Amino acid sequence: MGYTLSAFARGLDQTPVAKQDAHSAIKSVGNSATTPRDLTTDEDVWLMLVLLSESVAMRMRDLGSKCNVVEIYVRDNELSGFTRRRKLDNPTNVSIEIAHIAFDLFKRNYSWPKPLRGIGVRGADLCPADCAVQLGFFSNEEKREKLEHIDKAVDTLRQRYGYRSVQRAVVYTDPVLGGINAYDDHNIHPVGYFHTA
16 A cells, blocks of 8 residues: 555556546446355355345345346365356346355355355346346246345345344354355445545
8 A cells, every 4th residue: 555655645646537426337246255164065055145145136236236147256165266157148136046046056066075165146247227138938027026126125124224134044044154244244345545425
């Protein structure tokens, strides 16, 4: 940070000129966690993916966005990791849908050679939430709309009464992992060093 401050003090800022209220477009929203204990079963991974997917989907809804790509990051207890992603047929910001896609990616790409210590979920290739979508003959848009309304209702309750006011039942299967507040405790805002409100 010292080099950055020194460069600014000497007028050597390399930032391109932009309007004062200009913001760069956010291209992805993600969340990852180093878990308080090793993940050793599919149930552990599912719980973490549900928590992380909820926070990612909630942030996308805050931005008025949906993702076209779901990506997972997995790191074992010896710090080896990999990333896998899937392009979606239709953009989404439904938390349980993102969790199911992330879990399917995990199951297809990991066979438990070692316990896991870190895991992450990311929604990429964002588009506006009201963007036009080509519907298929076999897509179930009514179900997706109901899930979107449920997620928005949960968002409203959590904003009013706190994050833990509404929880999925899977959170209570493991008090250590379920105690993670993936939205508030891992919230990093994509703004610059000297951004003023």
